[in-house]
Amino acid sequence: MTLHIGQPQRRENARRHLAGRGRFVSDLALPRMLHAVFVRSPMAKGRILGIDIEAASLCPGVVRIFTAADLNPRCQPWVGTLDHFAGMQSPPMNILAEESVLWTGHPVAMILARSRAEAEDAADRVLVDIEDAEPVTGGVPVLQPGAARANDAADSNLCYEALLQTPDVDRAFAGAAHVVEAGFTFGRHTAVTLEPRAVVADYDPSSGALTVHQGTQTPYQFQDVYARHFGLPEGKVRVIAPDVGGSFGMKLHVYNEEMGAVAASLILGRPVRYVADRLESFVSDIHARDHDVYGRMAVAADGTILAMEIDDLTRIGAVSAYPRTSAAEGNQVIRLMGAPYRMADYRGKLSVAFQNKVQTSQYRAVGHPIACAVTEALVERAAEATGCDSFEIRARNLIADDAYPHVSATGYQFEKLSHQACLARLRGMMDPGALRAEQAALRARGIYRGFGIASFVEITNPGATFYGVGGARISAQDGAVVRMLPSGDIHCAISVTEQGQGTETIIAQVVADQLGVVPERVSVTTGDTATTPSGGATWACRGAGIGGETALRAGRQLRDRILTLAGALVQTDPATLRLAGGAVVDAATGAPRIALEEIGRIATYRPDTLPDGIDHSLTVAHHFAPGGYPFDFTNGIQGSLVEVDVETGLVTLLKHWVVEDCGRIINPLLVDEQIRGGVVQGLGPAFFEECQYDADGQLTNGSLADYLVPMAVEMPDIKIAHIETPTQDTILGAKGVGEAGTAAAGAAAMNAVNDALRPFGACLTQTPMTPLRILDALDAARQERTAP
Amino acid sequence: MKVLVNTIVNGAPVQEAVTPRSSLADFLRDDLGLTGTHLGCEMGACGACLVLLDGAPVHACLVLAVQAEGGRIETIEGLTETGAVADLQESFHDRNALQCGYCTSGMLMSAQALLARNAAPSRDEIRDALSGNYCRCTGYEAIVDAIAATGRARAVTAAPANTEAAE
Numbered sequence: 001m002t003l004h005i006g007q008p009q010r011r012e013n014a015r016r017h018l019a020g021r022g023r024f025v026s027d028l029a030l031p032r033m034l035h036a037v038f039v040r041s042p043m044a045k046g047r048i049l050g051i052d053i054e055a056a057s058l059c060p061g062v063v064r065i066f067t068a069a070d071l072n073p074r075c076q077p078w079v080g081t082l083d084h085f086a087g088m089q090s091p092p093m094n095i096l097a098e099e100s101v102l103w104t105g106h107p108v109a110m111i112l113a114r115s116r117a118e119a120e121d122a123a124d125r126v127l128v129d130i131e132d133a134e135p136v137t138g139g140v141p142v143l144q145p146g147a148a149r150a151n152d153a154a155d156s157n158l159c160y161e162a163l164l165q166t167p168d169v170d171r172a173f174a175g176a177a178h179v180v181e182a183g184f185t186f187g188r189h190t191a192v193t194l195e196p197r198a199v200v201a202d203y204d205p206s207s208g209a210l211t212v213h214q215g216t217q218t219p220y221q222f223q224d225v226y227a228r229h230f231g232l233p234e235g236k237v238r239v240i241a242p243d244v245g246g247s248f249g250m251k252l253h254v255y256n257e258e259m260g261a262v263a264a265s266l267i268l269g270r271p272v273r274y275v276a277d278r279l280e281s282f283v284s285d286i287h288a289r290d291h292d293v294y295g296r297m298a299v300a301a302d303g304t305i306l307a308m309e310i311d312d313l314t315r316i317g318a319v320s321a322y323p324r325t326s327a328a329e330g331n332q333v334i335r336l337m338g339a340p341y342r343m344a345d346y347r348g349k350l351s352v353a354f355q356n357k358v359q360t361s362q363y364r365a366v367g368h369p370i371a372c373a374v375t376e377a378l379v380e381r382a383a384e385a386t387g388c389d390s391f392e393i394r395a396r397n398l399i400a401d402d403a404y405p406h407v408s409a410t411g412y413q414f415e416k417l418s419h420q421a422c423l424a425r426l427r428g429m430m431d432p433g434a435l436r437a438e439q440a441a442l443r444a445r446g447i448y449r450g451f452g453i454a455s456f457v458e459i460t461n462p463g464a465t466f467y468g469v470g471g472a473r474i475s476a477q478d479g480a481v482v483r484m485l486p487s488g489d490i491h492c493a494i495s496v497t498e499q500g501q502g503t504e505t506i507i508a509q510v511v512a513d514q515l516g517v518v519p520e521r522v523s524v525t526t527g528d529t530a531t532t533p534s535g536g537a538t539w540a541c542r543g544a545g546i547g548g549e550t551a552l553r554a555g556r557q558l559r560d561r562i563l564t565l566a567g568a569l570v571q572t573d574p575a576t577l578r579l580a581g582g583a584v585v586d587a588a589t590g591a592p593r594i595a596l597e598e599i600g601r602i603a604t605y606r607p608d609t610l611p612d613g614i615d616h617s618l619t620v621a622h623h624f625a626p627g628g629y630p631f632d633f634t635n636g637i638q639g640s641l642v643e644v645d646v647e648t649g650l651v652t653l654l655k656h657w658v659v660e661d662c663g664r665i666i667n668p669l670l671v672d673e674q675i676r677g678g679v680v681q682g683l684g685p686a687f688f689e690e691c692q693y694d695a696d697g698q699l700t701n702g703s704l705a706d707y708l709v710p711m712a713v714e715m716p717d718i719k720i721a722h723i724e725t726p727t728q729d730t731i732l733g734a735k736g737v738g739e740a741g742t743a744a745a746g747a748a749a750m751n752a753v754n755d756a757l758r759p760f761g762a763c764l765t766q767t768p769m770t771p772l773r774i775l776d777a778l779d780a781a782r783q784e785r786t787a788p
Numbered sequence: 789m790k791v792l793v794n795t796i797v798n799g800a801p802v803q804e805a806v807t808p809r810s811s812l813a814d815f816l817r818d819d820l821g822l823t824g825t826h827l828g829c830e831m832g833a834c835g836a837c838l839v840l841l842d843g844a845p846v847h848a849c850l851v852l853a854v855q856a857e858g859g860r861i862e863t864i865e866g867l868t869e870t871g872a873v874a875d876l877q878e879s880f881h882d883r884n885a886l887q888c889g890y891c892t893s894g895m896l897m898s899a900q901a902l903l904a905r906n907a908a909p910s911r912d913e914i915r916d917a918l919s920g921n922y923c924r925c926t927g928y929e930a931i932v933d934a935i936a937a938t939g940r941a942r943a944v945t946a947a948p949a950n951t952e953a954a955e
């Protein structure tokens with residue numbers, strides 16, 4: 001069964017990209033297509049007194065200018081709350097600002113012209129009169145009663161709060177030999193997909209059909225959103241996501257601009273294209289993180305972790321994102337704390353606050369980097385307090401590999417993880433003894449190196465408990481249609497999508513193994529609601545685990561269908577037959593009985609020669625929803641080796657290690673590159689990436705010249721090893737892997753930097769760990785030492 | 789008002805009327821349909837738009853179409869057709885040195901230019917040469933590996949054939 005599953009199959013679709021033949025939405029041009037440009041609020045909060053579009057509408061090439069009054073009525077407003085987040089509030093949002101502007105970049109008018117350049121020229125001529133108001137851009141005080149509100153349509157700045165606790169948590173702290181604690185700040189950053197958000201909405205009034213070409217991970221979700229919010233029959237809405245130039249969670253949220261493109265196309269009956277330019281991406285793509293966390297850990301004298309207490313304040317935008325909300329990240333932060341450890345008691349408090357900045361929401365590894373960094377930094381402090389080393393304290397506290405199933409203090413159920421095996425493997429790879437010796441020798445020469453490690457769990461393969469129970473119309477199931485062509489080649493249309501992870505390749509591998517063919521004979525279609533069955537698509541690391549299982553089960557049904565037909569044709573009991581080498585073979589001897597193309601030929605062109613009543617349909621459809629555990633957690637551990645220049649604060653990343661357990665590995669080539677890409681997206685915000693705002697709510701570094709993303713020269717080589725613990729919930733046994741790298745890379749790096757700075761007593765608790773912050777930490781430590 | 793621009797694009801002469809403010813990238817993508825050249829920032833930072841102008845990589849987002857007058861432009865489509873980067877493309881494919889593919893054309897341009905001036909670059913030199921190429925998906929290591937492997941393979945092919953005689 002597993003001839004190709006587990007093999008480093010290359011990606012067939014990579015060839016197109018290598019030849020410059022990618023098909024991105026930003027490449028698409030349709031007849032009569034108009035180009036959209038948005039006029040945006042230059043201030044973070046204010047009241048619109050007037051918009052003068054007269055001069056702009058006379059500009060060459062301009063076809064139409066919309067303000068809220070003519071565009072918004074076409075669209076049902078959206079509200080970013082979920083029922084299972086009890087007490088959550090978020091005011092409704094619509095395409096263009098009506099009375100208030102709520103963040104710098106909030107769209108207030110939309111211009112449609114023959115070209116983007118002409119639309120931009122006209123945008124410069126739109127006069128917007130806004131009465132400035134004091135924006136809410138701060139932290140804790142905004143939640144005090146009577147504080148000025150970020151969004152006057154909300155009754156306070158509190159979007160959502162949650163409390164999670166075990167009954168004995170206070171007793172655990174009271175009885176602890178040591179309590180270690182620290183406050184952490186995780187900066188705001190953003191996805192920076194290399195292809196910006198892109199949409200071409202194409203409404204045909206003659207047929208009533210809306211086709212939306214959109215760079216997104218989740219075409220079905222948008223089919224549903226457009227149907228409901230624009231009052232269209234779902235069957236008349238088609239969403240096509242062709243090649244997507246990066247997404248990482250950012251392209252599955254509802255944005256004003258995409259809704260605007262659809263509304264404008266509905267009104268004008270012409271294709272409308274909107275492609276964000278990079279400056280617009282910074283003020284409209286979701287941002288991520290922005291958390292202040294206070295954490296405490298109770299530790300016994302022998303280093304046993306007894307309990308944690310967490311207070312997380314996260315600042316979102318002026319509304320919560322739709323349809324997944326801006327509260328899901330904080331919710332995961334407080335639930336993932338301490339997850340790798342046996343720790344029995346816990347209290348986690350979450351406050352989600354509105355402010356006048358770009359909305360935050362789900363981006364790769366939602367919540368994980370924060371929970372992991374806080375937990376692992378406190379574990380290091382516990383190690384120091386109890387005289388353990390980094391490996392020893394984890395060995396004492398990690399959930400034992402034979403102690404599953406296990407329920408975490410925060411209520412997560414773990415089927416089976418492999419923390420101890422991962423720790424042992426990492427120790428072998430890193431050789432901490434040698435690293436310590438090298439560190440000591442270099443310190444003597446004024447060179448400061450440090451290493452740090454971080455254990456993690458990652459949420460993958462989510463079931464309906466993730467969003468469905470909260471009333472969100474986000475599918476937890478996926479579907480596949482697998483068919484054999486008359487030639488014996490196989491086609492699979494599936495609801496999971498491709499953004500370069502290799503989804504189509506692993507689906508081909510899985511299907512190939514069910515049907516005894518090589519993956520080259522399996523073509524895969526994704527990303528089109530009209531040609532693939534409905535499903536959740538690709539997010540939260542569900543492509544391989546849920547998509548793969550869907551394909552496997554569909555493939556097996558087709559296999560059975562083929563064997564039944566073959567049994568009739570060669571007059572043999574189908575139970576004595578199997579598929580291999582592109583043919584039906586004798587199960588015992590492997591001797592070929594009939595080739596797939598022969599079956600395809602007869603079933604298609606000569607069904608009259610088949611026995612009466614036999615089902616000759618060589619197409620099966622199957623949908624699969626994960627059952628069993630609510631999530632398939634994965635686990636692993638990462639290590640980081642850094643060198644800090646204590647004169648300049650510059651950090652050199654020397655090496656990074658990952659040991660990861662994502663269950664059954666379908667394609668090791670793709671898995672490793674998912675991990676590497678993920679690690680770099682974790683190291684970016686740890687050292688470079690930050691959306692910096694001033695007190696007026698202006699983003700001061702919103703361009704690719706100012707916002708730093710990790711470059712080749714700054715990134716280390718990344719060594720990867722695997723432990724394989726397949727989930728028993730599925731036949732395939734695969735779990736997700738796309739977010740694992742991002743989950744713990746920053747945590748390991750923060751521990752490494754602090755290890756390097758240990759001789760100075762300096763300690764970083766804020767990301768990104770910029771040279772300036774490192775020098776500040778060194779200064780603070782120096783002052784503390786010299787203080788009387 | 790449009791102006792005429794005469795260039796050689798991927799080996800073929802092209803005469804096209806363009807608006808004076810059109811960038812070379814817009815000219816290639818919108819007027820000639822060569823969409824293998826991508827736009828990631830339109831300010832010379834990301835490298836997605838790199839093309840070869842008279843053999844040297846330039847940011848097509850920063851160069852105006854009119855500045856290419858009389859120039860010889862090669863895009864990924866042309867380099868693919870001539871086979872000039874076939875080995876690099878194969879190495880990238882083997883090593884899975886691309887995911888979404890949006891940075892890939894620009895990466896191939898930088899790689900080709902690097903290998904032309906330094907046939908056997910070290911890993912550090914490769915990382916350095918990619919300092920104007922953003923990739924958000926891969927984490928860069930596979931790209932470095934693929935370029936290094938191509939450099940090694942080209943060195944073998946280019947090696948003088950007299951080693952056999954010496955045996």
Ligand code: FES
Nearest residue numbers: 828829830835849
């Ligand atoms: S688009 Fe030219 S460098 Fe980014």
Ligand code: FES
Nearest residue numbers: 887891923924925
């Ligand atoms: S492969 Fe997506 S940006 Fe490089």
